[in-house]
Amino acid sequence: MEQRVVVTGMGLICGQAMSAPALFERIKTLQSSVRVHPGLAAYGVANAACSYVDEAVLAGLAARYGAVASRCGPPALLALHAADQAVANAGLDLATVVRKGLFAACNKQSMEAEDLLVLAQHLDPHTDTLNLDLYLELERHDPLAYFHKRQDMGALALAERYGFDDVVMTPGDACAAGGISIGTAYRYIASGELDVALAGAAETMCNYMPMLSFSVLGALAPQGLVNPGEISRPFDKARSGFVMGDGSAFLVLESEAHARARGAVILGYISGFAKQTEAWRITSSPRDGSDYARCMQAAIRDAGLALDDIDHINAHGTSTEQNDSCESLAIKKLFAERTAKIPVTSNKSAIGHSLAASGAIEAAMSILSLQHQLLLPTLNYQEPDDDTADIQVVRQATPAPLRHVLSNSFGFGGENSALVLSAA
Amino acid sequence: MKVFIEPGAVVCAAATRVDLLWQSLVDGTVPKEPLPCPAYDTWPWPEVYATPEPGALELGVDRKVLRTMEKQAKLALYGACLSADARASLQDKHISPARRGLYLAIPTVDESVPPWTLLETLHEESAQPAQPAELNSTEFLLREIPAFFGLSTLNSNTCAHISARFGLMGAMGAYSPFADAAFQALIDAVESIRNGENHLALVGAVSPKINPQLLVQYNYWGWDQKATRIPAEASAFAVVGAQPRATSVSGFARGFIADPAQAISQRAALLQQALGNAGLTVSDLDWFIAGEDDLVESAALVLAGACASLPFLFSEAFLGYAGAANPLLNLNLALAGVQQQMLLEGDSRQPLQCYSRSLRHVALSAAGPEGQYIVVIISREEAL
Numbered sequence: 001m002e003q004r005v006v007v008t009g010m011g012l013i014c015g016q017a018m019s020a021p022a023l024f025e026r027i028k029t030l031q032s033s034v035r036v037h038p039g040l041a042a043y044g045v046a047n048a049a050c051s052y053v054d055e056a057v058l059a060g061l062a063a064r065y066g067a068v069a070s071r072c073g074p075p076a077l078l079a080l081h082a083a084d085q086a087v088a089n090a091g092l093d094l095a096t097v098v099r100k101g102l103f104a105a106c107n108k109q110s111m112e113a114e115d116l117l118v119l120a121q122h123l124d125p126h127t128d129t130l131n132l133d134l135y136l137e138l139e140r141h142d143p144l145a146y147f148h149k150r151q152d153m154g155a156l157a158l159a160e161r162y163g164f165d166d167v168v169m170t171p172g173d174a175c176a177a178g179g180i181s182i183g184t185a186y187r188y189i190a191s192g193e194l195d196v197a198l199a200g201a202a203e204t205m206c207n208y209m210p211m212l213s214f215s216v217l218g219a220l221a222p223q224g225l226v227n228p229g230e231i232s233r234p235f236d237k238a239r240s241g242f243v244m245g246d247g248s249a250f251l252v253l254e255s256e257a258h259a260r261a262r263g264a265v266i267l268g269y270i271s272g273f274a275k276q277t278e279a280w281r282i283t284s285s286p287r288d289g290s291d292y293a294r295c296m297q298a299a300i301r302d303a304g305l306a307l308d309d310i311d312h313i314n315a316h317g318t319s320t321e322q323n324d325s326c327e328s329l330a331i332k333k334l335f336a337e338r339t340a341k342i343p344v345t346s347n348k349s350a351i352g353h354s355l356a357a358s359g360a361i362e363a364a365m366s367i368l369s370l371q372h373q374l375l376l377p378t379l380n381y382q383e384p385d386d387d388t389a390d391i392q393v394v395r396q397a398t399p400a401p402l403r404h405v406l407s408n409s410f411g412f413g414g415e416n417s418a419l420v421l422s423a424a
Numbered sequence: 425m426k427v428f429i430e431p432g433a434v435v436c437a438a439a440t441r442v443d444l445l446w447q448s449l450v451d452g453t454v455p456k457e458p459l460p461c462p463a464y465d466t467w468p469w470p471e472v473y474a475t476p477e478p479g480a481l482e483l484g485v486d487r488k489v490l491r492t493m494e495k496q497a498k499l500a501l502y503g504a505c506l507s508a509d510a511r512a513s514l515q516d517k518h519i520s521p522a523r524r525g526l527y528l529a530i531p532t533v534d535e536s537v538p539p540w541t542l543l544e545t546l547h548e549e550s551a552q553p554a555q556p557a558e559l560n561s562t563e564f565l566l567r568e569i570p571a572f573f574g575l576s577t578l579n580s581n582t583c584a585h586i587s588a589r590f591g592l593m594g595a596m597g598a599y600s601p602f603a604d605a606a607f608q609a610l611i612d613a614v615e616s617i618r619n620g621e622n623h624l625a626l627v628g629a630v631s632p633k634i635n636p637q638l639l640v641q642y643n644y645w646g647w648d649q650k651a652t653r654i655p656a657e658a659s660a661f662a663v664v665g666a667q668p669r670a671t672s673v674s675g676f677a678r679g680f681i682a683d684p685a686q687a688i689s690q691r692a693a694l695l696q697q698a699l700g701n702a703g704l705t706v707s708d709l710d711w712f713i714a715g716e717d718d719l720v721e722s723a724a725l726v727l728a729g730a731c732a733s734l735p736f737l738f739s740e741a742f743l744g745y746a747g748a749a750n751p752l753l754n755l756n757l758a759l760a761g762v763q764q765q766m767l768l769e770g771d772s773r774q775p776l777q778c779y780s781r782s783l784r785h786v787a788l789s790a791a792g793p794e795g796q797y798i799v800v801i802i803s804r805e806e807a808l
Contacts, residue, residue, distance in 0.1 A: 277587040
C-alpha cells in the first residue's frame with residue numbers, strides 16, 4: 001500500500017541566510033543575497049556577482065565540524081549545517097530509526113583558486129610533469145583539497161554523522177538533482193521501503209573554475225553596471241542569464257504513519273514527483289516547452305491531482321532567456337486558460353542558482369509558503385517578453401489560500417523533475 | 425512484479441563485446457598500456473588497463489558534439505551505442521520514448537581539471553611576483569576555455585548524450601561516484617519498471633578516467649598497495665524491462681557499513697537479505713561474483729553459510745579496477761555465463777578457470793571504499 005509522505009523537518013543555508021525561516025523572511029521582504037564576491041573580483045572574474053556564503057561562515061562551520069571540514073570540503077559543511085537543522089527541527093533521534101535512507105545530491109566540485117595556485121607551483125613546465133610527491137607532502141596546504149571535487153563527500157559525512165546504514169545515495173543530475181533527491185526519497189517512503197529519509201542537496205559553485213566555465217558558456221548574466229541584486233530577474237524581458245549561488249537544504253521526510261506514531265509536527269506533504277529525460281539538446285530543451293509540460297503533468301498525475309488543484313508554481317526560473325521562455329510556454333501549454341490564475345514565483349531572483357541545491361531550497365520555500373499561506377515575490381520582475389507574457393509572476397509577498405504547490409527543477413542536458421508539495 | 429534483464433555492451437581494454445572479453449579472460453590476454461599520465465614517484469604500476477578513446481565515427485556524432493564530451497562521456501556513449509546494436513528492445517517502436525528510462529553510474533567526470541594550460545600559466549606567472557598572476561590567468565583562461573567546458577564535466581551532460589542519441593525520455597537517474605553507484609542505478613531502474621514509470625531502462629556505468637588526480641586518490645585509499653587494484657577504464661551496460669526474458673533481477677540488498685570491523689558480518693547479512701528477497705537461501709546460489717576485496721567477500725560468504733565449493737570470481741584480479749563500471753562488467757559476465765551455462769572462477773590467489781556448470785542463481789556484489797555495499801541476485805527463468 002502506498003504510504004503518504006510528510007515533511008517533518010527542514011534545514012537550510014543559502015547566501016546570507018542561515019536557516020529556512022531566515023531565507024523566507026529575506027525573500028518576503030525583497031532582499032537579494034546577490035553580491036560581488038570580492039575574492040573572485042580580485043581574480044579578475046568579470047561577472048563576480050553571486051549569492052555566496054561568506055568565508056567567515058564557512059570558517060565557523062569548519063571549526064564546528066573539525067576534521068570533516070578538511071576531508072570533505074565546503075559542500076559537506078553546508079550539508080552538515082542544513083541537515084543538523086532539519087533533524088533538530090524534526091525532533092527526531094535518527095539513531096532510533098531502523099529503516100532510514102540518505103539522499104544527498106551534489107554535482108562535481110572544482111578546485112578553489114588558492115588550491116590551483118599551490119598545485120601550479122609543483123609543476124615543471126620544462127618536463128611537463130607535476131610533482132605530486134611534493135604536493136602530497138605539503139604541510140602548509142591541504143592535499144585533501146583534491147577530494148573536495150567528489151560529489152559524495154557530503155553524503156558520506158552525513159552517513160557517518162547519523163549512522164545511515166541502508167540507502168545512501170548521491171544523485172548527480174545537475175540543476176535537477178535537489179528535486180530528484182527529495183523525489184527519490186519520497187518514492188522510497190511511499191513504496192514502504194523506508195520509514196524516514198534525510199533528503200536534500202548541497203552545492204558551492206561560487207568559486208573560480210565554475211564561474212569561468214559557466215561564463216564562457218554564456219549562461220551567467222554579465223555583471224554590467226547594475227546593482228548586483230538586480231541582475232537575476234526571472235521572466236523579465238531584460239533577463240540576461242543566471243547568477244551563481246552557494247547553498248544547501250535538507251528535509252526530513254517520513255511516512256505519515258511513522259510521523260503520527262511519534263507525535264511529530266507535520267509541516268507539509270510531498271504528494272507527487274516526476275523525473276524525466278528529454279532527447280533534445282545539451283544546453284536547451286524544446287523551445288515550445290513541451291517536455292517541461294510533460295514533466296509537470298506527470299508529477300501532478302502522480303499526486304492524484306487535477307490541474308485545477310495546483311494553486312502556485314515555484315518555478316525553476318533561472319533568469320536565462322531560454323529557460324524562462326520554455327518554462328513559461330510549458331505553463332501556458334499545460335494550464336491553458338488557468339495560467340492567468342496561477343501565481344508563479346522564482347526564488348532564484350533573490351538567491352541565484354545553486355544548481356543541485358536549488359531544487360531542495362525551493363522545496364523548503366514551498367513548504368513555508370504552504371505553512372504561512374503566503375506567496376513569495378520574484379525580485380526584479382518588471383515587464384514580460386512575448387514568451388513570458390500572461391505568466392502571473394508574483395511581485396510582492398501576497399497572502400493566498402494554498403493547498404498544492406508545484407516546484408520545478410530543470411537540468412542542463414534535459415534532466416527534468418517536478419515535485420508537488422501540499423499543505424499539512 | 426518480475427523485472428527482466430538482458431546484457432548490454434562492454435567497452436574495456438580487452439574488448440567491446442562480452443564474448444570477446446570472456447575469451448580474453450580465459451586466454452589471459454587482457455591488454456595493458458603504459459600509464460598515460462604523470463604519477464608520483466612511488467606509483468607502482470607502469471602499465472594499466474587504459475581503453476582507447478572512441479572517436480566520432482564509433483559514436484555516430486558530429487565532431488562539434490565531440491567537443492562537448494570528455495573521455496568518460498565518450499566511453500559511456502560508445503557502450504550505449506553498442507548496446508543499442510545488440511538489443512533490439514532499445515529500438516522497439518512499440519515502447520513509447522516516455523517509458524524508456526536511463527540510469528547511469530558516473531564517477532567524477534574528469535577532464536584535466538585543472539587544465540594543464542592553466543597550471544602552466546599559473547606556474548609561469550607565479551615566478552613573476554611583480555605581476556598579479558591571477559589576473560593574467562583569468563584573461564588567459566577566458567580565451568582558452570572551450571565553450572562547453574562548464575557542461576562537459578557534468579554527469580547530466582553524459583546522460584544527455586545517451587538520452588538524445590536513443591530517444592530515452594522516461595524516468596532517469598545519475599549516481600556517483602564509486603562501484604556501488606552501478607548497482608544503485610540498477611536497483612532504481614528495476615524499481616522504475618515495478619512502479620510503472622518505465623517499460624524498459626538502459627542501465628550503464630563508466631569508470632573514472634586515468635589521470636593524475638585518480639592516482640592521488642589511489643594513494644589516499646592505499647589502493648596503490650593492492651596488487652589487484654590496477655586502474656582500468658571501461659563502460660558497461662544492461663537493459664532491464666517488464667518484457668519476459670531469460671534472466672530476471674530476483675533480489676537485492678544494500679547497506680552502508682561505516683565500521684570496517686563489521687564488514688564481514690554485515691556483508692553476510694546483506695547477502696542473506698538479498699537472497700531472502702529473491703525467495704532463496706545461500707544453498708541455492710550457483711555462482712558468486714565479488715565486487716571488492718575477495719578475502720573479505722570469501723569470509724562473508726562462509727559466514728552466510730555458503731559451501732566452500734561455491735564458484736567464486738573476483739574479476740578485478742584479471743581486469744583491473746574500473747570503479748563504477750566493474751559491477752556491470754561483472755553483470756555482463758554473469759548474464760553470458762547463465763546463457764552459456766559456463767562460468768569463470770578465480771581470484772587474487774587462484775588463477776582463472778572456465779568450465780561448464782548448471783547456473784540458475786548468481787549473486788554479485790559491489791562495494792565502495794567507505795562502506796557502501798550492495799548485493800544483486802539474478803536468476804535464470806525456468807521457462808518463458
